[in-house]
Amino acid sequence: MSTGTNNWNPEKSATLYGINSWGNGYFRTNQSGNVMVTPMGASGPSVDLYDLTQDLLDRGIRVPIMIRFPDIIKARVQQLNSCFQKAFADHSYKGQYCGVYPIKVNQQRHLVQELVKHGKGHGLGLECGSKPELLVVLALMNTENALIICNGFKDAEYIETALLSQKLGRNTIIVVDRKEELKMIVDVAKKFNSRPKIGFRAKLNTQGAGKWVDSSGARSKFGLTSMEIVEGVEFLKKEGMLDCLELLHYHIGSQVPSIQSIKSSLKEGARFYTELHAMGAGLKYIDVGGGLGVDYDGTGSSDSSVNYSEQEYANDIVSVLQALCDEKGVPHPNIVTESGRFLVAHHSVLIFNVLGVNDLHRHEPPRPATKKDPTIMQDMQYIYEKVNKDNINECFNDLTQAKQETLQLFTYGVLTLEQRAWCETMYFTIATKMVILARATPDTEDIQAELGKELCDTYFANFSVFQSIPDSWAVGQLFPIMPIHRLAEEPTRSATLADLTCDSDGVIEKFIDTESGEPKETVRVHQYTEGQPYYMGIFLTGAYQEILGDLHNLFGDTDAVHISLSEVGYTIDHYVPGDTVTEVLTYVQYGRSEMVDNVRQATEESIQRGTITKQEAKLLIKHYEEGLSGYTYLEEAE
Numbered sequence: 001m002s003t004g005t006n007n008w009n010p011e012k013s014a015t016l017y018g019i020n021s022w023g024n025g026y027f028r029t030n031q032s033g034n035v036m037v038t039p040m041g042a043s044g045p046s047v048d049l050y051d052l053t054q055d056l057l058d059r060g061i062r063v064p065i066m067i068r069f070p071d072i073i074k075a076r077v078q079q080l081n082s083c084f085q086k087a088f089a090d091h092s093y094k095g096q097y098c099g100v101y102p103i104k105v106n107q108q109r110h111l112v113q114e115l116v117k118h119g120k121g122h123g124l125g126l127e128c129g130s131k132p133e134l135l136v137v138l139a140l141m142n143t144e145n146a147l148i149i150c151n152g153f154k155d156a157e158y159i160e161t162a163l164l165s166q167k168l169g170r171n172t173i174i175v176v177d178r179k180e181e182l183k184m185i186v187d188v189a190k191k192f193n194s195r196p197k198i199g200f201r202a203k204l205n206t207q208g209a210g211k212w213v214d215s216s217g218a219r220s221k222f223g224l225t226s227m228e229i230v231e232g233v234e235f236l237k238k239e240g241m242l243d244c245l246e247l248l249h250y251h252i253g254s255q256v257p258s259i260q261s262i263k264s265s266l267k268e269g270a271r272f273y274t275e276l277h278a279m280g281a282g283l284k285y286i287d288v289g290g291g292l293g294v295d296y297d298g299t300g301s302s303d304s305s306v307n308y309s310e311q312e313y314a315n316d317i318v319s320v321l322q323a324l325c326d327e328k329g330v331p332h333p334n335i336v337t338e339s340g341r342f343l344v345a346h347h348s349v350l351i352f353n354v355l356g357v358n359d360l361h362r363h364e365p366p367r368p369a370t371k372k373d374p375t376i377m378q379d380m381q382y383i384y385e386k387v388n389k390d391n392i393n394e395c396f397n398d399l400t401q402a403k404q405e406t407l408q409l410f411t412y413g414v415l416t417l418e419q420r421a422w423c424e425t426m427y428f429t430i431a432t433k434m435v436i437l438a439r440a441t442p443d444t445e446d447i448q449a450e451l452g453k454e455l456c457d458t459y460f461a462n463f464s465v466f467q468s469i470p471d472s473w474a475v476g477q478l479f480p481i482m483p484i485h486r487l488a489e490e491p492t493r494s495a496t497l498a499d500l501t502c503d504s505d506g507v508i509e510k511f512i513d514t515e516s517g518e519p520k521e522t523v524r525v526h527q528y529t530e531g532q533p534y535y536m537g538i539f540l541t542g543a544y545q546e547i548l549g550d551l552h553n554l555f556g557d558t559d560a561v562h563i564s565l566s567e568v569g570y571t572i573d574h575y576v577p578g579d580t581v582t583e584v585l586t587y588v589q590y591g592r593s594e595m596v597d598n599v600r601q602a603t604e605e606s607i608q609r610g611t612i613t614k615q616e617a618k619l620l621i622k623h624y625e626e627g628l629s630g631y632t633y634l635e636e637a638e
């Protein structure tokens, strides 16, 4: 590893971490060597993320902090709309664009309210996938004529609620996800003497691609087969309700990495549309679902990325529909998208601090081995002394063998604990010496990689993977991670991150490598010095992570703030405190007063027995009560 040099600068950090690719113009580095947030692009207002973090800490807001930027949401809504408007103009398309936001992607009230507010001018609607989500949507949606799309498995209560909302003037469309739902909808409509707006979700055969491919195909959980659609049409015709079938929907999965899958599924979906039109359905909308992907790694070619832009996405949808509908003489449908990830992924950043480092490099050898020591120790002493550029391959093999032997000899009772400790220390000393030699020796990439893995640092991070980026653990998703300051200084170390949980899966070992384009196991970081806070950010965490996050090891929600920017600075719109220990314990049925009472009784008995003083008991109870009111994460000493 090279040492810090003077010719490093923030631009080099930007290149190293790829921020100009995945940052999408919302995140960049500045001349102070910090990350800067620019929701409206480089010429709009900005805030320095490191300064902002300091300001928040000064106000008593605690790390880890989830920082949300509603301005980014606004920019995303506008962006997607303008892409469709441009595509319409280019293709003389006659339908309208009706975006809806699927709230399952992030249901936080303030966020959904922001979306509704910024979406008003574009008629942005909402999508719900369950009964509780429908209740949320009914409370928040007040945009004239905007769609409310009801997906998911439904019971009579869900359907009645959705149908009655039409009488409030809401443009609610009930999508049939299972064939049994259609009869329920018709029965309820008759009961209320109303004309329902009905959608059919088709099961496409075209598969998506990427991590979420199983959302389509004959075995997928949702949707109607062609036979069920035909039967559904006949049923509606018999009931005199075929004109109520207004929408055709399909969804091929989230984060679709390739435009080819988007196009081929649309070709199949559009044929369903034109056929249903020919059968006499009163179709007005085609709902192409979600799947519009986000470029998490900046490669344009991996599962964590996309090989298309949002403009290409809009162009392809519009041109395919235009061509197919014109060919069949069908009026251009209004286009509904259910993009969730695209709208909200960028808007939130998790800032955490590093608590300490496990550094395995060793520059000083242990005491020299002598003739009296076991042979293995003498062998290792020999490797240490003789290793040089010419014999590095041979020495590397000897070292690997010595490591295995050390463990065997200890297990068989030959080596003492002190001798084993000496061998381990010597192992890391030789590895450190060898990696420095290897860097100056050609054709030693394998050795460098192997030793790099052995010697890489572990940075202990104040957050929980399970609470804040569960998809990193669950589906191996990659998120951009980088320090938010010191970017004018060369990051000379490579580290993996270990979180606060005592789960061995609570680590991050998958990072962006802008050089190779393939994910790598470590991230470049700066030398950590005790007492000097080091802050890192996990970016693009706004989609799915919050609601999927769980309470593993009882780490709760983090503090969250909403920051909006203007030319004169920033304002904190909302501060949502994270869970206290008491709150988290309530989820698992513990009562605070009972817990305090139990501990108090134990102290009383111990005072009687004389094993604790009254002052010590008082202090214990004080810590106990403060602990229950405190943050679930590690806090800095006051």
Ligand SMILES: *Cc1c(COP(=O)(O)O)cnc(C)c1O
Binding pocket: 102, 104, 105, 129, 151, 251, 253, 254, 255, 289, 290, 291, 292, 338, 339, 340, 341, 342
């Ligand atoms: C989850 C889901 C979406 C959102 O998909 P994104 O990839 O986040 O845009 C849209 N529609 C349906 C039916 C879904 O289940």
